[in-house]
Amino acid sequence: MDGKELRRRLQQLLNEDSDSGWLDERSTYDFLYEAAIDFTDRTHCLKSSQDITTVADQTDYNLDPAYLKLYVTDGNNNYVVKWGDNTFISWEDYGDMVYSNQTDSVSIPNTFTIVDADLPSQITGTATSTTASTGGISLLNDTAGDFTTVSPGSTIHNTTDGSTGIITSKTSTTIIATSLFGGTNNFWESSDAYVIQPQGRMKLVLNPPPDSAETVTVNFIERPNPVYGDYQAYRFQDQYGIALVKYAFWLYKYRDMEPNFGDAMYKYWDNAVRKAGYSTNQSLNRKVGISFKGKR
Numbered sequence: 001m002d003g004k005e006l007r008r009r010l011q012q013l014l015n016e017d018s019d020s021g022w023l024d025e026r027s028t029y030d031f032l033y034e035a036a037i038d039f040t041d042r043t044h045c046l047k048s049s050q051d052i053t054t055v056a057d058q059t060d061y062n063l064d065p066a067y068l069k070l071y072v073t074d075g076n077n078n079y080v081v082k083w084g085d086n087t088f089i090s091w092e093d094y095g096d097m098v099y100s101n102q103t104d105s106v107s108i109p110n111t112f113t114i115v116d117a118d119l120p121s122q123i124t125g126t127a128t129s130t131t132a133s134t135g136g137i138s139l140l141n142d143t144a145g146d147f148t149t150v151s152p153g154s155t156i157h158n159t160t161d162g163s164t165g166i167i168t169s170k171t172s173t174t175i176i177a178t179s180l181f182g183g184t185n186n187f188w189e190s191s192d193a194y195v196i197q198p199q200g201r202m203k204l205v206l207n208p209p210p211d212s213a214e215t216v217t218v219n220f221i222e223r224p225n226p227v228y229g230d231y232q233a234y235r236f237q238d239q240y241g242i243a244l245v246k247y248a249f250w251l252y253k254y255r256d257m258e259p260n261f262g263d264a265m266y267k268y269w270d271n272a273v274r275k276a277g278y279s280t281n282q283s284l285n286r287k288v289g290i291s292f293k294g295k296r
Helices: 003-014 025-043 094-100 238-255 259-284
Strands: 047-053 060-062 067-070 080-083 087-091 111-116 123-126 138-141 155-158 163-170 175-181 193-197 202-207 215-222
Touching (some): 025 238, 094 111, 094 202, 202 215
Antiparallel strands (some): 060 202, 067 215, 080 087, 080 215, 111 202, 123 193
């Protein structure tokens, strides 16, 4: 289901007209996005990987902004990342890592952990062209800008027309797709000023640091790109779209102080998530994990 269909389904379920003042578009998209993230977190339906090239004596490496959590485990249910071609290293609690105080570089680190990375700096600038909104999405083009640290899900403000919104995709280091709300125009005109707050990230920490360059492969559950426009869609099978709608219904009813109605929909949501998680693992026809036969 695309954004337009998700909104229509939610309006029908809530028995609200599309122009209802109680049902606002920004909240609808926010609730659906919260549902999509929770759905992915529980079902593990979106997977990705990142190859990181290490640097001698360096311990910290930023992870992909879409990183949600690890998912590959060994036979003892310990999370692992791949080092080089056929070696795996295991997760360790960050506090234990600090306490061990291992600073001498080695050929293969003993363990790794995942912690918060520094928050990227805010980005400011001005639009260099006018792009009308199409299906709720407007492109921000700044030929002098640098959107390297920007990723889908980051917050953006058009300080000229007073709108605020979210970045839904990135075309290049100078062009991003945005969805804006609450402003005069809710699209970008030439010379509109903007402020972007890139979202927080996580980082991989190796212990001890490596003594040379090698490839670390991090397999992770990927947070979905936000859907805030008519013709955008989540990367789920369509039958799960109604589950997102009922999660959003639940949040609306709690906002409306009617928890009994909301809780009934949450039960439907929870059941759909359980079925989706089972179906995902069955379609893969394997358990998420690895064998350590031949491990160093």
